C-alpha cells in the first residue's frame with residue numbers, strides 16, 4: 001500500500017496539527033503543507049485559515065484544475081470515510097493536543113457555541129458589565145443567523161456542499177470560466193475615452209474638469225485590476241498578475257500585492273472581525289460588537305484596542321461613512337507602501353510570485369513620478385489648483401469605495417461554527433446589488449459580489465448569467481440570497497452602522513455604571 005493510501009483518523013490529524021504541522025483536507029485526502037507554506041503564491045494566511053478543515057471548496061474555487069493536480073504531491077493519507085468534522089484552525093484559536101481515538105474532540109471556541117449552551121446573561125449584567133453586553137450583542141446576531149439560515153448540522157451542510165460542487169461542475173462544463181475578451185475591448189474603449197477627456201481638459205487648462213475625468217478613469221479601470229488579480233482574464237497567474245499590477249500599481253498607485261494579500265483572506269474568512277482586514281477599521285468604523293472587546297487582527301498582527309476614540313467616533317459612523325469614503329483612497333496609498341516594504345511582501349520571495357514585489361516598487365514609483373511630479377507638480381500652476389485637483393480627482397472615486405463596502409458591511413459578522421459550508425458562509429456574509437444590465441459597467445461586476453464570492457475566478461462579464469444558477473442553488477438549499485437595489489443596499493449598510501453605533505452608546509453607559517458603582521466587570 002502506498003503511504004498516502006493509508007487512512008488517517010481525525011485523532012491522528014489532530015496529533016499532527018498539535019505537533020505544528022499544516023494539515024488540510026482536500027477531497028478524499030489529507031495534505032501536509034509544511035514545506036509549501038512559504039512557497040504558496042496565495043500567501044501563508046490563506047492556508048493557515050484552512051488547517052484542520054475540509055478545504056475542498058475553497059481550493060477548487062481559487063485554483064485552476066491544473067493546479068489541483070499539483071496538490072497530489074502533498075498527500076500523506078486518506079481522510080476517514082464519511083463527513084469530515086472540521087476542526088478550528090490554530091490561527092483562529094483552535095487548541096490541539098494528542099488524544100486517543102475514543103476521546104472527545106477539543107471544545108470549539110465560544111463564538112461557535114450554539115445559543116442553547118451559552119451561559120445565561122442576565123438583564124442586569126447587560127446593563128452593568130461591558131463584556132456581558134458585548135457577548136449578548138454577539139449572541140443576538142448568531143441567533144438571528146441560526147433562525148434564517150439552514151441548520152448547521154453536518155449532514156445538512158454536507159448536502160449544501162454537494163450541491164455547490166455540482167453547481168461548480170456545471171460552471172466548468174457550461175463554459176463560465178471562458179473569458180469573453182471582446183468585453184475588455186469595450187472596457188478599453190471606455191477607459192481610453194475617459195483618459196483622453198482628462199488629457200484634453202488638462203491641455204485646455206480646465207483643471208478641475210480634467211481632475212473629474214482622471215477620477216472617473218481610476219474608478220473604472222480598477223474593476224479590471226480586480227478581475228485580473230483574481231486570475232479571471234487569462235487564467236494565467238503571471239499574465240493576470242502583470243495586468244493587475246499595470247492597472248493597479250502603475251495607473252493608480254495602489255499595490256496589487258497588498259490588495260491580493262488582504263483580499264484573499266477577506267474572501268476566505270469573510271466578515272470575521274478578528275481575521276477579515278476589510279472590516280477592521282476601528283476607531284473609525286465598527287460593523288460588529290465583537291470589536292468592543294479589543295480584537296487582535298491576525299492579518300495586521302495588531303490589536304485594535306477599543307478606546308475612548310472609538311467610543312466617541314463609532315456612534316456617529318453612519319454620518320461619517322460617506323465623508324470618510326471620499327478620502328479612503330489616500331489610506332490605500334499608505335497601505336500600499338507599507339505592504340511593499342513589509343515582511344509579508346518579501347515573504348513571497350521564495351514563491352513563484354517573487355517578482356511581484358520588485359515590479360510593484362517600480363510601477364508605484366513610476367506612478368508617483370507621473371502623477372505626483374509631472375502632473376501635479378509640473379503641470380498645475382498654483383498650490384490652490386494642485387490641492388483642488390488632488391482632492392477632486394480622489395473624491396470622484398468615492399462610489400468605488402462605497403461599492404467595495406456595500407456588499408459586506410450590512411451583512412452578518414458572526415461566527416456560527418466550523419461545520420458551516422463554504423457556500424453558506426459566503427452567502428450569509430455577502431450580498432448582491434440589483435441593477436439593470438445596461439448599468440453593469442458602472443458597478444464593474446462588484447454588484448455580483450455574492451456570486452463572485454462563490455466563484456472568484458469566473459470572469460466578470462459572465463456573472464450576470466451565473467447569478468441565475470446561484471439563485472436556483474439558493475432556492476434548492478434554502479439559503480437566503482440577499483439582493484438589494486443600490487439605494488436599499490446603502491440603507492442596509494447605514495442601518496448596520498447605526499445599530500452598532502447605538503450599541504456603543506449602551507456600552508458607554510455600562511462603562512459609566514461601572515465607574516460610578518465600582519462594579520467589577522471582566523475587563
Ligand code: HEM
Nearest residue numbers: 024041042046047050055062063064067070071237260264
Ligand atoms: C489550503 C488551502 C489553500 C487555499 C485557501 C489557497 C488559496 C489560494 C489563493 C486565494 C490564491 C490566489 C493567489 C493570488 O492570485 O493572489 C492561490 C494561488 C495559488 N495557490 Fe493556493 N491555496 C491553498 C492551497 C494550495 C495548495 C495545496 C497548493 C499546491 C499546489 C496551492 C497552489 C497555488 C498556486 C500555484 C497558486 C497560483 C495560482 C494558480 O496557479 O492557480 N495552493 N491559492
